[in-house]
Amino acid sequence: MIKSALLALLVLVAPAFAEERPLKIATVDMQQIFKSYHRTEAAQKDYNVEIARIQKQDGERLSGIRDIGAQLEKLVKQLDDPTVAESKKVELQRQATDRKQEGLALERERRDFIERQRTQVNERMVQVMKGLLAEIRKQLDEISRAEDYDYVFDSSGVSASQVPFVLSSRESGDLTEMVLTKLNAGAAKEEAEPASK
Structure with a gap:
C-alpha cells in the first residue's frame, strides 16, 4: 500500500523535476547484497x-537422561522378577519412583535449557542482522548520493500480493554490484586481522 502510494507520488512529482533535470532512479537487489555481504556469511557461520x-x-544432557532410563528399566525388570522378596520390592519401587522423578525433572530442565539457549542465540542473530542491514543501507545511501540518484528501489521486494515491486528496470540503473564491491572491499583485511592477533 505504501509502495503504491510512493509510486503514485513519483508519477505526480516527476514532471516538476523534469523541468530542472531528468529524474534519476536506480534499483538494488537487497536480498542478493545481504546474502553476498562477507559479514553476513561470517555471522551465519x-x-x-x-x-x-x-x-x-x-x-550430553540426553545421554544422562538415557542413563537414568536404563537404570529405571533395570529396576522395573527386578520388580517383575517373582524371585525377588517383597521387602526388596518395596525398596526397588522407591528407587524406581525416585529415578522416574529425576528423569522427568532432567527432561524439563533440558527442554527449558534448549529453549533459553536458542532464544538467546536467535535474539543475538536478529541484532547482528539489523546491524548488517544498517551498514548496507549506509553504503547504499553514500553511493546514491555520490551518483546523484533521486530514488533507489529494492528490486527484490514484493507487494502484499507477492507481486514484485519493481516490474521492470534497466540493468544500467542497478547499483547491486557497486554496493557489494564497496561492502566487500575490506573482506580480505578483516579475515587477515584475526589471524595476525
Whole structure:
C-alpha cells in the first residue's frame, strides 16, 4: 500500500523535476547484497557454531537422561522378577519412583535449557542482522548520493500480493554490484586481522 502510494507520488512529482533535470532512479537487489555481504556469511557461520554448541550440550544432557532410563528399566525388570522378596520390592519401587522423578525433572530442565539457549542465540542473530542491514543501507545511501540518484528501489521486494515491486528496470540503473564491491572491499583485511592477533 505504501509502495503504491510512493509510486503514485513519483508519477505526480516527476514532471516538476523534469523541468530542472531528468529524474534519476536506480534499483538494488537487497536480498542478493545481504546474502553476498562477507559479514553476513561470517555471522551465519558464528550462528551455526552456536547452534552446534547447543546441540552438543543437548546431547550430553540426553545421554544422562538415557542413563537414568536404563537404570529405571533395570529396576522395573527386578520388580517383575517373582524371585525377588517383597521387602526388596518395596525398596526397588522407591528407587524406581525416585529415578522416574529425576528423569522427568532432567527432561524439563533440558527442554527449558534448549529453549533459553536458542532464544538467546536467535535474539543475538536478529541484532547482528539489523546491524548488517544498517551498514548496507549506509553504503547504499553514500553511493546514491555520490551518483546523484533521486530514488533507489529494492528490486527484490514484493507487494502484499507477492507481486514484485519493481516490474521492470534497466540493468544500467542497478547499483547491486557497486554496493557489494564497496561492502566487500575490506573482506580480505578483516579475515587477515584475526589471524595476525
